[in-house]
Amino acid sequence: AQEAIELIEQADTLRVTERQSSVALLKKASRLTLSPYEQDYLNYLTSFHVAMGGDISKAARQIEPLLSRHVSGRLALRLRATLLSLYAGTKEWEKGVILVNELATIQKEAPRDTDWYTARVGQIFFFLHLELFDDALQLILDARSYPEVISEELNCRFTTYEFVSLKGLHSQRIDNVWLQKLQNTCDHLTPNVYTIEYVVSWAELLNERKDYQSTVDFVEAHWEKVSQLNYYHLFAELQEFYASALFSLGRYQQAEAIVNELVNNPLSENYLQGFLNASMLKSDLAMKRQNFAESYHWLRIASELRRQEQKSALTKRLAIAQAEFSLAASERALQSLSKQNALLESELSVSHQRMLNTYLVVVLSATLILLTLVSLFRHRQQRKRLITTANTDALTGLANRRCFTETVSSYLRDIEPTTTYSLVLFDLDNLKWVNDGFGHQNGDWVLQQVSQCISTLESPSVLSAARIGGEEFAIFLRDMSANQAQKFAAQLQQHFQVIDTNERLDSWRISASFGICDTQTAGVQLSELLNAADMALYQAKRAGKQQAVIYQPANNATT
Numbered sequence: 001a002q003e004a005i006e007l008i009e010q011a012d013t014l015r016v017t018e019r020q021s022s023v024a025l026l027k028k029a030s031r032l033t034l035s036p037y038e039q040d041y042l043n044y045l046t047s048f049h050v051a052m053g054g055d056i057s058k059a060a061r062q063i064e065p066l067l068s069r070h071v072s073g074r075l076a077l078r079l080r081a082t083l084l085s086l087y088a089g090t091k092e093w094e095k096g097v098i099l100v101n102e103l104a105t106i107q108k109e110a111p112r113d114t115d116w117y118t119a120r121v122g123q124i125f126f127f128l129h130l131e132l133f134d135d136a137l138q139l140i141l142d143a144r145s146y147p148e149v150i151s152e153e154l155n156c157r158f159t160t161y162e163f164v165s166l167k168g169l170h171s172q173r174i175d176n177v178w179l180q181k182l183q184n185t186c187d188h189l190t191p192n193v194y195t196i197e198y199v200v201s202w203a204e205l206l207n208e209r210k211d212y213q214s215t216v217d218f219v220e221a222h223w224e225k226v227s228q229l230n231y232y233h234l235f236a237e238l239q240e241f242y243a244s245a246l247f248s249l250g251r252y253q254q255a256e257a258i259v260n261e262l263v264n265n266p267l268s269e270n271y272l273q274g275f276l277n278a279s280m281l282k283s284d285l286a287m288k289r290q291n292f293a294e295s296y297h298w299l300r301i302a303s304e305l306r307r308q309e310q311k312s313a314l315t316k317r318l319a320i321a322q323a324e325f326s327l328a329a330s331e332r333a334l335q336s337l338s339k340q341n342a343l344l345e346s347e348l349s350v351s352h353q354r355m356l357n358t359y360l361v362v363v364l365s366a367t368l369i370l371l372t373l374v375s376l377f378r379h380r381q382q383r384k385r386l387i388t389t390a391n392t393d394a395l396t397g398l399a400n401r402r403c404f405t406e407t408v409s410s411y412l413r414d415i416e417p418t419t420t421y422s423l424v425l426f427d428l429d430n431l432k433w434v435n436d437g438f439g440h441q442n443g444d445w446v447l448q449q450v451s452q453c454i455s456t457l458e459s460p461s462v463l464s465a466a467r468i469g470g471e472e473f474a475i476f477l478r479d480m481s482a483n484q485a486q487k488f489a490a491q492l493q494q495h496f497q498v499i500d501t502n503e504r505l506d507s508w509r510i511s512a513s514f515g516i517c518d519t520q521t522a523g524v525q526l527s528e529l530l531n532a533a534d535m536a537l538y539q540a541k542r543a544g545k546q547q548a549v550i551y552q553p554a555n556n557a558t559t
């Protein structure tokens with residue numbers, strides 16, 4: 001069992017040369033299950049046979065619905081190329097013009113294979129019917145400018161169309177060299193509807209040149225070949241030129257026999273120009289026989305056909321004008337599009353610029369913000385440093401007097417009445433002696449060691465500890481009575497005592513004298529507390545140093 005596609009492709013190959021076999025193969029294929037593509041391909045070839053049979057209108061109507069399903073690829077080209085040659089026959093010029101453009105678009109994407117060149121032939125054929133010889137010639141030259149090898153049949157068709165175009169443009173310049181060229185290109189090929197096209201064109205040329213004897217000779221030499229093809233249009237044209245030439249040569253009977261064949265064939269009605277020429281000839285022939293009534297009859301038919309032909313010529317011109325108009329319109333559209341494009345591009349560059357500007361602004365702003373943040377940060381750091389410096393004692397790192405006063409004052413402002421606060425004031429013993437004996441640097445060292453002892457105290461009671469004078473320190477304690485503070489001072493004293501002074505002070509032991517008071521006895525003003533503690537400290541010094549004295553009201557401090 002053969003594949004459907006094989007049958008259809010075989011039918012395609014034989015469609016021109018062996019029509020009957022081609023039709024039979026298509027019938028066979030139609031009985032198989034077909035894919036949508038195969039079905040369309042089969043329908044196309046069936047329509048092609050309908051066209052070859054002479055009913056080009058029917059064929060065109062059958063092919064038209066297939067177009068929308070095939071907008072690219074092989075079948076897209078084939079369908080349109082065939083339809084285009086049908087439109088040339090049915091004189092549907094406008095539809096044809098649209099199709100020519102569609103084909104050009106499809107061709108841009110398609111590879112240059114046989115189908116591509118066949119489509120190109122379709123376009124040229126259509127242009128020739130519109131008598132747009134220049135455009136046709138342009139398409140031929142363009143197709144020939146590519147190095148692809150085309151089949152001999154396609155070469156014959158291109159040569160034929162080149163000849164038809166040149167004939168249309170400069171008929172008088174065509175000489176027999178052209179005939180030679182056409183014969184060399186086409187005559188050795190199997191005769192088919194395409195390879196004998198030039199014969200009809202050459203016969204037309206001879207007839208137009210009133211070279212009637214040559215026309216008759218030429219037609220008679222090719223009669224057999226063309227008639228056997230059974231392709232009505234070509235043969236009808238040949239018959240027409242033949243009859244016309246015979247008439248001009250005075251061979252009326254022969255001419256009449258030929259013309260009768262033409263006018264009696266129902267297909268001739270599809271072939272307007274030919275039918276018109278034949279009617280005119282019939283009228284002339286009747287006139288020769290002095291049958292005026294018959295002559296008048298054919299003249300009336302001819303005039304009706306002439307009217308139709310003029311209408312058709314007008315339609316042709318209209319189609320061309322419309323095509324040119326739409327071309328101009330599309331050019332205008334293109335121009336306006338490119339203008340819009342230019343506008344868009346300039347807008348784009350403006351917005352690019354804007355974007356760049358925005359970007360710059362953003363970058364600048366970001367830099368500015370960053371700089372501001374940095375400077376703010378620096379400023380804060382500086383402020384912090386300044387505050388720290390303002391509140392810290394440079395030598396020992398402890399809070400200074402200013403800071404101590406502020407801190408303690410703020411605590412005292414919000415004092416809890418049930419809570420007792422204590423102030424421990426102490427003064428190092430014999431620092432002058434240390435300075436004098438071991439040097440001021442070692443005196444500094446002593447101050448630092450003492451301060452370190454205070455800093456390392458991890459008591460939640462210590463609210464503030466400071467160096468409030470040269471060798472004078474103060475500690476403010478929360479929730480501690482003077483007696484408890486005294487114990488605290490004793491601990492501190494122990495810490496001072498164990499400071500390793502071997503290297504610096506020859507084992508001289510560091511000590512301090514403490515003056516202690518609390519809010520219960522001294523009052524809740526800082527000045528009161530300082531005074532009280534100072535008094536107690538004075539007493540501690542007087543009592544022999546290295547001791548802690550608690551302030552007693554009425555200046556009666558206890559050690």
Ligand SMILES: Nc1nc2c(ncn2[C@@H]2O[C@H](COP(=O)(O)OP(=O)(O)OP(=O)(O)O)[C@@H](O)[C@H]2O)c(=O)[nH]1
Pocket residue numbers: 395427428429430431432433435439440441442443444447469470471541545
């Ligand atoms: N090395 C050093 N000595 C200081 C500093 N501030 C004050 N002094 C010294 O501390 C000493 C205080 O002397 P005095 O008031 O006689 O006290 P003292 O020698 O400790 O004797 P008492 O207090 O009676 O035990 C002076 O010699 C000051 O120069 C300082 O920052 N560094």
